[in-house]
Amino acid sequence: MTVAWLAMLACAATSAQDAPPPTPTPAPATSQTSSYFNPSISLIGNFLGVAGTNAVDNLPSASLRETELGFQAVVDPYARADVFVSLGEENEVGVEEGYLTFTSLPWNLLVKVGRMRVSFGKINSLHLHVLPWADEPLNVVNLLGGDEGWIGSGVSVARLVPLPGDVFSELTVQAFRGDAEGLFEAPKRSDLAFNGHYRVFADLSDSSNLDLGASCAIGPNGTSANAKTRLQGLDVTYRWKPLQHGNYRSLVLRAELFGSERERPEGTVKATGWFASAEVQLARRWWIGVRGEAAGHAQDTSIKDTGTAATLTFWPSEFSQLRAEIRQRRYGGPNTAGPSDYTANEVLLQLQFAIGAHGAHPF
């Protein structure tokens, strides 16, 4: 017993002589503490020039088509807020996403409440500035309500479900108000839209991985009191990036397949849509890409649109991007251009820039 006490005393003595822990550097003096908790503020500008003719989707020859302001900060020990305001050129302002994320919940849950891009497929949840093209693919445009895709106001609950072999998977269940432009329309307040998404992400090796998703959604479409639109989706993304030289070489392959069933008094309309694309990094700042796409119209199964595109992207730095996209889209008739099929050949030239807080690199 005495030996034990002596040993403890010796330890205490030694610890008294230990090197003190490093002291933190004093924080830089701020002039006003009221600005100390300002959110991270960022601005991303997206300028698009378009050449060629397209009577169906007549984009302007030049426009600052979107300026996105991001405000992101921790609210309190329980949640963080992320708000992205999207500005058009004149009089168009919208909250593209604005949600609270509860990051400290039990049972591996992550809950978001607010307005958010819906986790249907993979592309729909991405902001314009992280897309690998200068436009949205036809399956999103035709089957998720338009260029903006499906943005919902409601609640999202995502649960981590680790699989054997330590593989990441996540089940997300979302409930939104039953209105979404071009997609859902709620006859009554209690008509809601729901989305479920299951994602599996597997590291195939240090340099390659596979991301698979399955989505299922249902919501009111307003054609009658109980008419529903049902959506199904599959998405796959394969990435290869050798860790050591990942700054110079990488490859991303993506594809999505959507199905849509719209109940109407006259009968149910079914449509499908898909895209497949590849992006190849040639050098530290240069990428090329190709995309094939096709989609029926959600409201008229006899009309089908198809498209092909090729892209060339240059990043002067990680804060700016220049992209040229050559695109051919064949719109099934009848359409805005006339009664028959219409083919549009265009070149889209996009310039993007970011200022303010350093955002996360897209993955």
Add this chain to the structure above:
Amino acid sequence: MRNSHFVLAVLLAAGLSDPAQAGLRVVTTLQDLASIAQTIGGDRVETFALAKGYQDPHFVDAKPSFILKLSRADLVIVAGLELEIGYLPPLIDQSRNEKIHPGNPGYLDASTGCDVLQRPTQVVTRAMGDVHPYGNPHYWTDPENGRLIARSIAVRLGELDPAGGPIFKRNLAAFEARLTAKEKEWDVAMAPYAGANVITFHESWPNFAKRFKLEIVGTVEPKPGIPPSPSHTLDVINLIGRDHVKVILVEPYFDTKTPDFIAEKTGTTVVMFFPSVGGLPAIRDYFDLFDHNVNAFVDAMKGKGAT
């Protein structure tokens, strides 16, 4: 009566002995931090590094598989100074792990108290490239900062696992003693080259240069994050001639095409210089890192050839 005494004795024994050791799960961003944490923590910690030693630590992909690791972590150790700003925040936000959020005990910024260089003293804009506005984040390339990092880690491990406190202190003392001895060796090896002018690819080395009294006179990158350009490469070639530069230090994740071209034109030696543990299989810990780099530097200066 005997049975209850027996039960009491067993319970007391269980209370006095070490509880079954589950091991602290420590996730770090860099292999250097993982290596130091493993040395201090010994059997009581299990470490995992998100970035491999041979990859560019600025451009790590925020893979969902990292979310799983972070969801179970007891402690996250970061280099800080915005080195990880491109990938770590969304991973921590999605980790479902309250302990590891910045400000909580499970989050340790290893830069605390370290000698950080190149803190801006004037207006900073991105015209200067991808600058780090809080100072140069590659500070662990000075072994004395490694000492400070080890002390921070020992303190934090002691707070999270008080029963392991004495073990961590003992391991820290052993680490510091070995570091002191090794620093003497490295100082002796590098002493003949004090004042030597060197070129590096990226600004990863000011701390190493300060420690070993080297002068970094230029970088192959025109600015941080901007790849070499013909005009800047010509400037570097001229600079090498003027300043009698003998070596170009290149991190393993950069393309050696431009450094090789410069070397061919000027007779300098391109040395693959490793900023992190794990950069090569032979660089297994923090001491191996400096052993390797010091030997490679000395060999290059003696003209014994490159990488």
